[in-house]
Amino acid sequence: MSDTPTPTDSTPHGSPVPTDVPPDAVVATCPYCDRPFPSDHLRALHLGERHAARLSDRERDAFERAEETEVDDLFVYHLKVVSLIVLVVMGLSYVYAFALV
Secondary structure (H helix, E strand, O other), X not given: OOOOOXXXXXXXXXXXXXXXXXXXXXXXXXXXXXXXXXXHHHHHHHHHHHXXXXXXXXXXXXXXXXXXXXXXXXHHHHHHHHHHHHHHHHHHHHHHHHHOO
């Protein structure tokens, strides 16, 4: 791996993404564009999003599992955010109703 970004290592806007990988590090790499990833989970998501037409059955299964995990994690995050918003609103209502009156 080189320390310079390859043409495929870019954001949606086309700017390069730095991909510094120490020479002795073991990383998951994309078999199609050689982009390094810190985990197999992120590699599977990349394969499904960038190389969907070329995936093997095993890679497609890994992508579907990774995508399901991402959806579950996002749902839990949304629950936490909504809970925090409810707590803040209730706290402000309490302060307004009892402390300021």
